[in-house]
Amino acid sequence: MKMPKYQLFGFIALAAFSVVSFQNCSQANFSQVPAQLASSTPDNSNTTDSASPNDGPSTPDSSSGSLSANDITLAVNKNVILNITKASIIAANKGSMLKVDSVGMPNLGTLTAKGTTSYEFVSATIGTATMSYTISDSNNNVASAKIIVKVVESDIATAPFYGCNLQGKLYSLDPTTGTLLKEVDLTYNGAKLPCSDMVISNSGVVYGKDGDGSNKIYTLDVSTGKATLYQGSLVASGNRSVGLTLSVDGLSLITSEETDPGKSSQTNSLIQVSKSGAKTTLIPATDKYTMFGGDVKLLPDNKMYWTITNETSTLCRNNPKAGNQAVLRYDPVANEKKEIACFDKRNIFGLGFASKALYGFSEQGNLVKVDINTGNTTLIKNTGLTFIGAAANPILW
Structure with missing residues (x-):
């Protein structure tokens, strides 16, 4: 043959899943952050929770009277900052004029709000961090799901x-x-x-x-x-x-x-x-x-x-x-x-x-x-x- x-x-x-972009925030021992919502560029959206056209606006939801949210799985090396933008959370979901209402605190590591448009997650311990998030649409429908971050060692695959x-x-x-x-x-x-x-x-x-x-x-x-x-x-x-x-x-x-x-x-x-x-x-x-x-x-x-x-x-x-x-x-x-x-x-x-x-x-x-x-x-x-x-x-x- x-x-x-x-x-x-x-x-x-x-x-x-949909990979929006990747960020290298560490000064050493970091490859890529495999994320649906990890941002490698500054978020130029306005001060509201809705995505601007430059952030990739959400698409209209063909269903009526309901909204659902998707769980999002990410991975990052320990001691490396993962930048999570509201615009990319919106991009992982479907609906009309979506906005991010809240992102909860993780059970592992820390989450810090950066202005009104993004969050930074980091953990010095390997493991699985879970945090909830809530979105809403123009019809005042509300839905919640989880952001799951696998924190791993630097020589382990994260892309x-x-x-x-x-x-x-x-x-x-x-x-x-x-x-x-x-x-x-x-x-x-x-x-x-x-x-x-x-x-x-x-x-x-x-x-x-x-x-x-x-x-x-x-x-x-x-x-x-x-x-x-x-x-x-x-x-x-x-x-x-x-x-x-x-x-x-x-x-x-x-x-x-x-x-x-x-x-x-x-x-x-x-x-x-x-x-x-x-x-x-x-x-x-x-x-x-x-x-x-x-x-x-x-x-x-x-x-x-x-x-x-x-x-x-x-x-x-x-x-x-x-x-x-x-x-x-x-x-x-x-x-x-x-x-x-x-x-x-x-x-x-x-x-x-x-x-x-x-x-x-x-x-x-x-x-x-x-x-x-x-x-x-x-x-x-x-x-x-x-x-x-x-x-x-x-x-x-």
């Missing part, structure tokens, strides 16, 4: 989405727009480290797989790009590890092991590898699924999504409108698998779920939206970046 120019883009799982490549670059991005937020060089023992895939744990630890063929796993400091060896080769010598995710309990790594990679005799099996190196086969090579780039990722529904080739897909091999990849869903608890979609375009390697939709990256860096029911794609943006591995942050799922 012919392999793509680049081995894979990582499967990514995205929460359904919503990361990508890496064989040139040893680590990118952090706004996944809803494809905007590049930060770029660092990945290094191990002072030398540049090529990267072929990534996964982020539920505690924000970033694992990266090398791109030099040794199939080693590293933990990555996303602020500095420094890598630390975590585990030796995931697969047998001469084989190739494609894709990377974590088991449901977060204690083992999962990958697709390719035997005879790139040859007509290639086989793929889905395996689970413990920290000690003990291997468990989840989907054996005898099931005869193969890959063309792609990935495997565990999503918040506790099921794994594995990209396979059309030629090994019962659902897609005879579909004249299909591209060259299908998605297989695997339930590790019930040990059940099902093919769920065929892509209409070829070579879509990076995928992520957001608001019951899929987003994907092509080899050329095109960000596309995928209809999960049909596999049809819609171009959102060409990012101008090359991704080999990618991962979203489950802290923000």
Whole structure:
């Protein structure tokens, strides 16, 4: 089987949120604040609670006589100031002429009002800070929800989405727009480290797989790009590890092991590898699924999504409108698998779920939206970046 120019883009799982902008308030050890409402620019709104046109005014609510508010999840490093503007709280909700009536005190850290337009949150302790907020509209409807801030250590992922490549670059991005937020060089023992895939744990630890063929796993400091060896080769010598995710309990790594990679005799099996190196086969090579780039990722529904080739897909091999990849869903608890979609375009390697939709990256860096029911794609943006591995942050799922 012919392999793509680049081995894979990582499967990514995205929460359904809107990232307005990001702020770097620390003078050291800070990457990005992944927030629906973290502001990196001065708030030029007027002294009322309503957003001015420059702040992105709220849209009219088509419903009548009711208002609802959305919970907002953020993450920030400890001892780093997170600037929360009223305008961005409004932007996270829908309604007519919304205004922020109040934001409550958090159970962790401190919140300080800055004039009439924003607040500053900071915590010297890691943990989860929760605070309530209340909004109202022009019809005097009132609604409340929560702002949840995950406070983490400086070397833990705090941006919503990361990508890496064989040139040893680590990118952090706004996944809803494809905007590049930060770029660092990945290094191990002072030398540049090529990267072929990534996964982020539920505690924000970033694992990266090398791109030099040794199939080693590293933990990555996303602020500095420094890598630390975590585990030796995931697969047998001469084989190739494609894709990377974590088991449901977060204690083992999962990958697709390719035997005879790139040859007509290639086989793929889905395996689970413990920290000690003990291997468990989840989907054996005898099931005869193969890959063309792609990935495997565990999503918040506790099921794994594995990209396979059309030629090994019962659902897609005879579909004249299909591209060259299908998605297989695997339930590790019930040990059940099902093919769920065929892509209409070829070579879509990076995928992520957001608001019951899929987003994907092509080899050329095109960000596309995928209809999960049909596999049809819609171009959102060409990012101008090359991704080999990618991962979203489950802290923000």
